Amino acid sequence: MFEGITKSLGEAFKKLRGRGRLTAENVKDGLREVRRAFLEADVNFNVATDFIARVEAKSLGQDVLARVDPSEQIVKNVYEELCALMGPVDHKIPQRADRPVVLMLCGLQGSGKTTTAAKLALTLKGQNRKPMLAAADLQRPGAVEQLKTLGEQIGVPVYSEATNPVDVCRNAVAQAKRTLCDIVILDTAGRLQIDDALMDELKRIDKLVKPDECYLVVDAMIGQEAANVAKAFNDALELNACILTKLDGDARGGAAMSIKGVTGVPIKFIGMGEKVDKLEDFIPERMAGRIMGQGDMMGVVEKI
Amino acid sequence: AKTKGVFGSVLDVLRGKGRVDQAFLDELEKRLYLADVGTQATRLIVDRVRQAFRDKEITGEVEVFVKAQLRELLTDATPGINYQPTGPTVVMIAGVNGSGKTTSIAKLANQLQSEGKKVLLAACDTFRAAAVEQLTVWAGRIGCEIVKQGQNADPSAVAHDACEKAKARGFDVLIVDTAGRLHTQTHLMKELEKIHRIVARQIPGAPHEVLLVLDATTGQNALTQAEQFSKSVKCTGIVLSKLDGTAKGGSVFAIKQKLGLPVKFVGLGEQIGDMEPFDPDAFVTALFEKE
Ligand SMILES: Nc1nc2c(ncn2[C@@H]2O[C@H](COP(=O)(O)OP(=O)(O)OP(=O)(O)O)[C@@H](O)[C@H]2O)c(=O)[nH]1
Ligand SMILES: Nc1nc2c(ncn2[C@@H]2O[C@H](COP(=O)(O)OP(=O)(O)OP(=O)(O)O)[C@@H](O)[C@H]2O)c(=O)[nH]1
Ligand SMILES: [Mg+2]
Ligand SMILES: [Mg+2]
Numbered sequence: 001m002f003e004g005i006t007k008s009l010g011e012a013f014k015k016l017r018g019r020g021r022l023t024a025e026n027v028k029d030g031l032r033e034v035r036r037a038f039l040e041a042d043v044n045f046n047v048a049t050d051f052i053a054r055v056e057a058k059s060l061g062q063d064v065l066a067r068v069d070p071s072e073q074i075v076k077n078v079y080e081e082l083c084a085l086m087g088p089v090d091h092k093i094p095q096r097a098d099r100p101v102v103l104m105l106c107g108l109q110g111s112g113k114t115t116t117a118a119k120l121a122l123t124l125k126g127q128n129r130k131p132m133l134a135a136a137d138l139q140r141p142g143a144v145e146q147l148k149t150l151g152e153q154i155g156v157p158v159y160s161e162a163t164n165p166v167d168v169c170r171n172a173v174a175q176a177k178r179t180l181c182d183i184v185i186l187d188t189a190g191r192l193q194i195d196d197a198l199m200d201e202l203k204r205i206d207k208l209v210k211p212d213e214c215y216l217v218v219d220a221m222i223g224q225e226a227a228n229v230a231k232a233f234n235d236a237l238e239l240n241a242c243i244l245t246k247l248d249g250d251a252r253g254g255a256a257m258s259i260k261g262v263t264g265v266p267i268k269f270i271g272m273g274e275k276v277d278k279l280e281d282f283i284p285e286r287m288a289g290r291i292m293g294q295g296d297m298m299g300v301v302e303k304i
Numbered sequence: 305a306k307t308k309g310v311f312g313s314v315l316d317v318l319r320g321k322g323r324v325d326q327a328f329l330d331e332l333e334k335r336l337y338l339a340d341v342g343t344q345a346t347r348l349i350v351d352r353v354r355q356a357f358r359d360k361e362i363t364g365e366v367e368v369f370v371k372a373q374l375r376e377l378l379t380d381a382t383p384g385i386n387y388q389p390t391g392p393t394v395v396m397i398a399g400v401n402g403s404g405k406t407t408s409i410a411k412l413a414n415q416l417q418s419e420g421k422k423v424l425l426a427a428c429d430t431f432r433a434a435a436v437e438q439l440t441v442w443a444g445r446i447g448c449e450i451v452k453q454g455q456n457a458d459p460s461a462v463a464h465d466a467c468e469k470a471k472a473r474g475f476d477v478l479i480v481d482t483a484g485r486l487h488t489q490t491h492l493m494k495e496l497e498k499i500h501r502i503v504a505r506q507i508p509g510a511p512h513e514v515l516l517v518l519d520a521t522t523g524q525n526a527l528t529q530a531e532q533f534s535k536s537v538k539c540t541g542i543v544l545s546k547l548d549g550t551a552k553g554g555s556v557f558a559i560k561q562k563l564g565l566p567v568k569f570v571g572l573g574e575q576i577g578d579m580e581p582f583d584p585d586a587f588v589t590a591l592f593e594k595e
Contacts, residue, residue: 246400
């Protein structure tokens with residue numbers, strides 16, 4: 001994962017390493033390389049620019065210990081700033097004794113919502129909770145079938161009715177109460193953030209069902225759009241978190257920085273494969289370490 | 305109605321006032337980055353503008369020049385499908401997970417059928433839950449035939465049967481749906497190569513098109529996808545899906561430049577009518593004017 005950014009940052013830091021002193025000039029030079037690497041990793045242009053400015057400001061005012069290479073100090077600064085940007089994360093999913101908790105998944109078409117719904121349900125089942133899935137995508141051919149198949153695979157009930165998404169969600173919650181399920185996961189249809197009619201539908205569900213948490217599911221291969229998408233969904237629904245899917249590939253995953261940078265919404269989980277057991281906690285430190293991609297990275301950070 | 309995006313368009317810059325100075329070039333560069341055009345192609349365009357217009361007054365000429373540069377980067381010598389009059393023409397569809405393959409097939413099949421061609425679909429995604437059902441629903445709506453087997457069947461076997469049926473029953477076009485896969489998954493790429501091989505063995509000269517379906521929202525990973533899929537199954541063109549959003553799909557510049565892979569069609573929605581042949585002019589205009 002993140003081989004791309006790893007490589008380009010590796011090259012950037014090699015340049016930094018060659019320098020003897022940390023001057024305004026070489027801070028700028030090195031960070032220009034870091035910025036380029038971020039852009040190639042699909043970090044949003046504005047987020048990357050702000051990030052670099054912060055690291056530059058921090059680096060310039062700093063005393064550099066005699067025993068460390070000044071460039072290592074910048075590496076550390078970039079790493080710490082990355083961790084600070086992407087963290088902190090709370091991986092807990094809320095629980096209530098009096099009624100079922102409701103989670104709503106939303107996002108662009110094909111981002112991985114349905115698969116992630118099943119993954120979350122399986123995770124919750126493993127925590128001795130009693131999840132239910134609700135098939136609120138009545139739009140895409142085969143969407144309900146897909147969720148039903150997955151539900152069967154993991155032994156989790158799937159609520160569906162051929163009415164409309166709002167009724168499906170409301171009735172699913174009622175059904176969960178009756179059948180003593182303690183958490184309902186709403187699988188909504190994919191939609192563009194600029195599709196006002198479909199965004200309104202989400203808002204209606206949000207108002208009526210009042211999900212405890214609302215998660216945006218984002219494909220890790222997304223480019224500059226990540227910022228627009230996250231902002232629009234967050235404006236409409238006040239997102240609690242984001243789930244980044246398809247990180248099992250070699251996408252550089254700059255979206256992890258963009259989304260948090262633009263909206264402040266943390267990434268909570270990551271999708272690491274098509275199979276239902278491929279959901280993992282998002283760890284900012286690990287992600288930052290991976291983005292920086294230095295085997296000796298942690299060593300450098302500890303030394304300073 | 306579409307709401308305004310967070311960032312303005314490149315056009316504001318091109319139609320602004322003042323001179324083509326460093327600030328102008330920086331702004332142009334930023335806008336191209338925000339359209340996912342990527343480092344290489346962005347640098348190429350910005351350098352050309354710098355050379356041609358440095359310190360000159362910003363006039364309509366700059367806009368015309370930039371658009372012409374971009375169009376030139378995208379021109380396709382052989383637009384459309386490489387149709388075989390003696391049939392069957394085989395079109396194989398590939399791409400990463402969720403890019404829009406199955407929907408694009410429905411759109412393409414619908415278009416070909418409405419031109420009077422007899423179309424057959426092969427449901428070679430036997431892996432993803434309800435993928436076969438999804439294609440079956442589309443086939444029903446379009447009124448074309450489909451060859452399918454059960455969940456987890458061997459996709460090559462489905463492709464084989466579909467080729468035999470296409471030949472025996474005089475179909476004009478066979479479109480092969482495949483499961484989504486990341487180009488880093490070696491065993492799945494091997495599986496795709498096998499489908500390709502079987503098709504080529506059953507119908508000499510096939511597949512006549514191998515279309516890579518790319519989600520326009522994808523960033524720089526699109527280039528790697530195109531490289532790896534081309535290496536595996538010799539892609540002949542791109543279907544750029546989900547261009548109805550605000551994503552601009554700028555990665556196709558680098559793909560064309562590096563691999564020579566042209567965009568054949570664009571996806572503009574979720575319905576069967578929402579596909580158009582790629583028009584570089586319209587694409588470049590949208591790149592500038594789309595919010
Ligand atoms: N490799 C990989 N594939 C994934 C992951 N998550 C989902 N997918 C695949 O991505 C494709 C789309 O996933 P879905 O769950 O159907 O996406 P969706 O957001 O529900 O799609 P729509 O409902 O059509 O908007 C499928 O082929 C999934 O198998 C992941 O973490 N890794
Ligand atoms: N807005 C929009 N949505 C699209 C377009 N093309 C496909 N989609 C949607 O994107 C999602 C994924 O499309 P599919 O056709 O299932 O994608 P796929 O590549 O076959 O997915 P897998 O088989 O799971 O890998 C669905 O919700 C489609 O309706 C398009 O051009 N515009
Ligand atoms: Mg879905
Ligand atoms: Mg499909």
